[in-house]
Amino acid sequence: MTSTLIEAITAASQQRPEAVLAVASDHRPCTTNLAEVVAAGQRMGTRMIATGIAPGDIISCMLPNWREWLVVAVAASHAGAVMLPIVTIYGAKELGFILHQSGAKWLFTPGSFRNVDYTRVVADCGALPKLERHIILGPEFEALEASGPISEPVSVPSEDLALLVFTSGTTSDPKGVMHSARGLLAELESMRLMRDESEDDAILSPWPPGHVAGALSMYRYLCQGAPVVLMDQWDAAQAAELIERYHVTSSSGTPFHLSGMMLAAETNGHDLSSLRQYIVGAAPVPPSLIEACQQQGLAVYHCYGSSEHPTVTSGTVDDPLDKQIHTEGKAIIGSEIRLVDDDGNDVPEGEEGEICTRGPELFIGYLDPSLNEAAFLPGGWYRSGDIGRLDESGYLLITDRKKDIIIRGGENISSKEVEAILLRMDAVADAAVIAAPDERMGEIVRACLVLLPGASLTLEDIRDHFLAAGIAKQKTPELLNIVDELPRNASGKVLKHELRNRL
Template identity: 75%
Template sequence: MTATFIDTMIAAAARAPGTPLTVASDTRPCATTLGDIVAAGRRMGTRMTTSGIGPGDIVASMLPNWREWLVVAVAAAQAGAVLLPVVTIYGARELGFILRQSGAKWLFTPDTFRHADYRGIVADCGDLPALVRHVTIGPEFDALEAGEAVGAPVVRGADELALLVYTSGTTADPKGVMHSARGFLAELETMRLMRAGAEDDAVISPWPPGHVAGALSMYRFLCQATPLVLMDQWDAALAAGLIERHRIGSSSGTPFHLTGMIAAADAHGHDLSSLRQYLVGAAPVPPSLIERCQRQGLAVYHCYGSSEHPTVTSGVVDDPLDKQLHTEGRAMPGSEMRFVDDDGADVPPGTDGEICTRGPELFMGYLDTALNAAAFLPGGWYRTGDVGRLDEDGYLLITDRKKDIIIRGGENISSKEVEDRLLAHPAIADAAVVAAPDDRMGEVVRACVVLAPGAALTLDDVRDHFFAAGIAKQKTPERLSILSELPRNASGKILKHQLRDQP
């Protein structure tokens, strides 16, 4: 039988029990090992079973990047339950929706964290008919993992639901994305291949574990014995110091994370020379950032994926610079792509089309099965909603998200193309483009930018910049909003619906 989460965790802990975990936190700092966490999780999982958790029951974990998140993940696997990670910044509306739709029976949260009172949040969720136990970090949690006899793991199939991850809900209610152990372990193997030659390097993760990227970092530690350094909230200077102290070899994040970390290292004199590769996702990457990192011996490359299909393509360390700068890499082993029109028919090679994917890491479908009809083409092809094409060397180019296309006077304008041009302006540190309503054209391009320190910018400056680059006039921004920061969710994705709603 194919391995499940608990089989893989037990094997990893037996092979490398001393694999270190470091949690840098003002609230719950910790230095421990894989062996300790798997043993504690198995004790807790045994107690879950005796307390009524059965195979396939949902156990929700609304915990930060703490040791306790990992213990709960092992416990759920030991009990044959399904782990449901939840973002810690969610309020009662989002949490209540997720708990009711999933039917979660147990919920783990902090007592308080970053000024949030989690007992109060749960109380404000209203009726939660399936929830029978809310465990906060403290004596009740400690009692669940206290020493006692460990039973045999509850047997479940590798193709059954094992992990339920909710999308961030940037445009509507979050969607429950179902993953099997087989699929998620296949994704972990893909990630190992991406780090060929650096499998034993310590990793630092800025991602919150309520999102798929953060959950993957946690499961890499549990299932592959990858040394892991965690922060429970992002701090660029702290990250730079941790990389120096722990000789971190690889990491991932958004340009926001990487830029802040490099600036902090420069400001505080931290040595980042151990960091050899950095995987960037979730946002456009300024070419100047990649070029700067390459001069420092740090390979920065893109990847493409989603909660539904975590890694479809990725760059690698040895990719040519132009591919690192301008593409999302090539398909990972086992992953397939098609490019289709609005009717689901394949477009000619080299033509932009909606990206459809298939592969061993692909999710099982949405918990709300009503969403699946629109999400898949016949043959199990997942419709990503992203638009792109392959270049002549098989590298993926993302040209837009379908919903981010600006229709100006009946002509489609790629928001990503405009964003890339804005990011090339020396006064602009961060940028996003959305449609602005216009009486004459229907929609026009609105640029929302964050300025570099000490910089100034006018709409005329932007127009001159686009004119000098030879960009078509209709793609030039006609509205400009200068912001102190762009709204982002916990995984770094820009919340464009918030920008659209701003005057």
Template identity: 75%
Template sequence: MSSNFIEAMTAAAARAPGAALAVASDRLPCTTTLGDVVAAGRRMGTRMTAAGVGRGDIVACMLANWREWLVVAVASAQAGGVMLPVVTIYGAKELGFILRQSGAKWLFTPDRFRNVDYAQVVADCGDLPALERHIAIGPDFAALEAHGPIADPVPVDANDLALLVYTSGTTADPKGVMHSARGFLAELETMRAMRVGGDDDAVISPWPPGHVAGALSMYRFLCQGTPLILMDQWDATLAAQLIDRHKVTSSSGTPFHLSGMLAAADTHGYDLTSLRQYLVGAAPVPPSLIKRCQAQRLAVYHCYGSSEHPTVTSGVLDDPLDKQLHTEGRAIAGSEMRFVDDDGHDVAPGEDGEICTRGPELFLGYLDPVLNEAAFLPGGWYRTGDIGRLDEGGYLLITDRKKDIIIRGGENISSKEVEAVLLAHPAVLDAAVVAAKDERMGEVVRACVVLAPGGSLTLDEVRDHFFSSGIAKQKTPERLSIFDELPRNASGKVLKHQLRETG
């Protein structure tokens, strides 16, 4: 296995230069090859080095699922930099925090995408003392990747920080999750060993590349040459059409993605028989959906992981149906799990406990070192914040969530971050945010508020308030409940389990 990203990318391009990339996009459609992408990225990286980007410098990339994202990833590796993918839906609040905390030196964005003017978003971020260049897709980007010399890559160590991913969690601000090339490449090797296909394997991914799942699909193409089909925004009908056209063999997503795709195929007559496996993150999959997939010989199974530890457990093709329906699979090769109580002591086998993990894919730690103290137990065990146990067959069962987050369509949303925006509204005296079940998205944000004396509040007013705050749109509450007072314990902590029961 290659020791760093640029070695893996150049080796893959030499081995499979014609590996196909297809991007279905109204904005930047293209069909190209791995050889083209790696060469363009190495030319760009050579120019970045000449412009002063050096080993360990942060290169932020706020691009969608486009060829250009892949070019920037190669360029960052060529220059010895650290790739920082940022989801395109973030507003100035999130982007400004990420750029300031990371000290990003360069930033790549669209000029406009989904009616967003990214120059204005960056301007609204305020002071960004470390940022030297903001490159929008257009002539400046084209000049960086234009034909020219390619220098030797800047040497880096496999254990250096190579990829920085920001994730929403229990803190109000996004958390910077640090990965080495060695750890991320180990994850890719695990994915290679688990895949069903062989030389005909082809992948379609609905995940934005600012998330670890989307980044994995992009790096799988770059470092292994697995053909990749991309969409820059989710469209179930287009996904079904692309699977039919490109004979896609594997994909991943949420039940929302899978059910929509199957329905679109039925409606429009698309052939999905090439699709052999579909990996679903830790979200309930209706038994009717699993059985429907089985009828067309599509294996659907769960996996469990996070931005910090991308894959801990996974199902496999020959798992019994009840394990596919009700568990997250078993530990993958190299991954370890233990289950602890609130004091960090192991619980008895078969009892529920907080899931702690170790393995070669585990992250290096958080960029903010203050967060690491609570995140790890002695021995390098990562505290996931999820509660679960192993069944008698060694399959993982997730039974509760210790983390105060909402998972909307696969997107983690910090309750504290949403609560802080709610409390800034003049009509709100007290607020708490919980997950509300939703058939389409799995969970949505439910705001539980106590009004200030004489105050009033509607859901439309909440939406207007969140829009003006600059926060990402998906974090806006979709349910609103008004309370005379929030239930609290003797120490003043809001009893969120009681709030969930009222919704």
């Protein structure tokens, strides 16, 4: 049993050296294997050590889903350093904040990607006194991974910081979330067990590696040697073609990813029969989408987690259809759930409460230690800020985030519940619900909708729909905004603060 990332990576490369890595990209496409990636990373790690990188130093990596991201991750582990992935869409404000907060010593970026000049972005960050080196992909990167001797890896305790990710910041400045090697390896093993995957099962990952879901897909390849197909930007038709070409068995994403991929496969005649399971998250899922996939032999289910606790619950391919549609599954092996009230006391069975979790995958704390006291209850229980309840069989139902509740006339309204009802309407392609200030009621429900091409919708249509569904009147939207698209971050979450600012 390996206890550090570099031990797991080395073991995987020895046991499965030919494990396929395929990168679908207009910029840096490649097909290679695990042995090549790991050897390149070990050589780079050797050079990191020689240039003064010490255990615990932060290596930041603002690269897309490319081979080079994996090489940097191996190098950081080899040197005993900490990997800090950063999403590529961040501008100077976000990047500067993260580099200052983390004290990163090295930063890897492309020269340009998707019309972004990263030299300019870094320059616009202003003074970065702790950043010693900015490596742009090209000759400098190639020299770091070039042929040469490989040193012994630096040994670090498995409970030390190994991966630092910053939350997507949907409500405030991003928070640095610290994960140990022990926690990451526990998470990877939990993922393998819950998905019932073999070493030969290939996954397709559309997640950007700057978020925990994307980073875990990368480490799954490095530490377990399971084939992976990466996309550096989303294209539904390309995703369907890749699944057919590489016989992908498992994938994950948002409902937007899944619905687009299924439509593209049908339109272009791609065979998705190898795809056994699809894990959805980050947005409400229309029940009709899950049912349509089920009819084609594709099991679609939810899992629930966060940057702090990547996987708390998961559905399975064997769950009843109603559980796959309406719940986040059950707690995975090793994870525990409590539901508490505002004072941290357990709520009665069957009632809603704030979801508190603990388990081997739980993060070891925030980079800013002042945030930890409010984040934990005694006994190591992490306060998620999400509201939910457990049904009689132990399945978790998420009802809302604490700060995403609309309080209308003293009554709490779940925005997620209203969004789910709106998504059942034939004309609706995407939905977000936010609070709108109201002099009489305090707050009322505002629906922000993306409609299907050629569709139209009025508030009267929505009222009729909610009435027919038997929904309480106070939950019915009283304001309607039709928008071209909803603002989302790179992991698919709707940026409701941005939506509020727009309106």
